[in-house]
Amino acid sequence: MPLFAIPFPAFDPVAIAIGPFAIRWYALAYIVALLIGWRYCLALSERPPRLIGRDHVDDFLIWATLGVVLGGRIGYVLFYKPGYYIYHPLEALELWHGGMSFHGGAIGVTTGIYLFTRKRGLSMLAFGDIICEAMPIGLFCGRIANFINGELWGRVTDVPWAMVFPGGGPLPRHPSQLYEASCEGILLFLLLFTAECRGARRYPGAVSGLFLAGYAVARMSGELFRQPDEQLGFLIFGTTMGQLLSIPLLIGGVGLVVWARRRPAAAATAPAR
Helix, strand or coil: CCCCCEECCCCCCEEEEECCEEEEHHHHHHHHHHHHHHHHHHHHHCCCCCCCCHHHHHHHHHHHHHHHHHHHHHHHHHHCCHHHHHHCHHHHHCHHHCCCCHHHHHHHHHHHHHHHHHHHCCCHHHHHHHHHHHHHHHHHHHHHHHHHHCCCCECECCCCCCEECCCCCCCCECCHHHHHHHHHHHHHHHHHHHHHHCCHHHCCCHHHHHHHHHHHHHHHHHCCCECCCCCCCCCHHHCCHHHHHHHHHHHHHHHHHHHHHCCCCCCCCCCCC
16 A cells, blocks of 8 residues: 555535525536537537538437436436335435436437437437537546545555545545546547547448447446445456446447448538528
8 A cells, every 4th residue: 555645635515605505516517518518519510511400409408408317317226226216216316416327328318319300300320429429528527526526436556646535445546537537538539529520420320339339448447447336346257337338338339330331421411400
C-alpha cells in the first residue's frame, strides 16, 4: 500500500440551493449533458449527408430525457438491486441518491428513437447515428457525477493517485469513475468524431454500431478497475454485471457496422424542415 493516498474532496452534493429548492450535482450533470448533447445533435443535422432535419432533433429532446431517466432508473432497479427494491419500491423514485444504469438508459433511448422515427416516418438508423454521437457527452457528465457523489469507486490499489473514498473503507482505491469518464466520454467522443469527419453517417447504422462496440470495450475495460456492486460481487468467470451486459452490445455493434458498410451509401439530401 502507498504511504500517501489522496483524500476524497468534500463535495457538497447540492450544487444550487435557493430556499427549499435545491439542485444536486447528480441532477445538474444530466441537465447539462442533455442540453449540450441537444445542441451538438443540432449541429450534426446541418452536416452532410443531412438526412435528419433540425426540427426533428428539437422535438426529440423530451423523448431523450424520458428515455434516459426512466430507462436508466428501471435498468438499475432490474439489473443491479431487484431484491432490494421489491421491499422498498418507493425508494426507486429517489433519483437524487444516484443509481442509474447505462444499459437501461440505452434501452430507454433506443425505444424512444424507434417510436419517434416510426411516428415521423424517419430512418431509425440515420436518426440513431446522430443521437449516438452525442451519447459520450452524457456518459462523461454521468461519470463525473458518480465521482462527486463518491459512488462506484474502484478496487483497492497502490498506484500513486489512489484515493480514499467515503464508504469505501480506509484503503486507497482506483478513482475508476474518472477512468470511465475519460474512456467512455472523451475517447469514445473522439472516436465517433473521427468517424463523423470521415463521412461514416453516409452508411446509416455504422456510427450507432461503432458507438455500441466502442462503449462495450470501454466499459468492459473500466470494470477491471471498478469495485463490483456489493450486492452482486463477481459473477461467472470473475466477470461483473457491467461486463456481462456489455457483451451483447459488443457483438451487436460489430455486426451493425459490418452490415451498414456493406449497404450502398445514402445520398446526401436537404433535411426536411
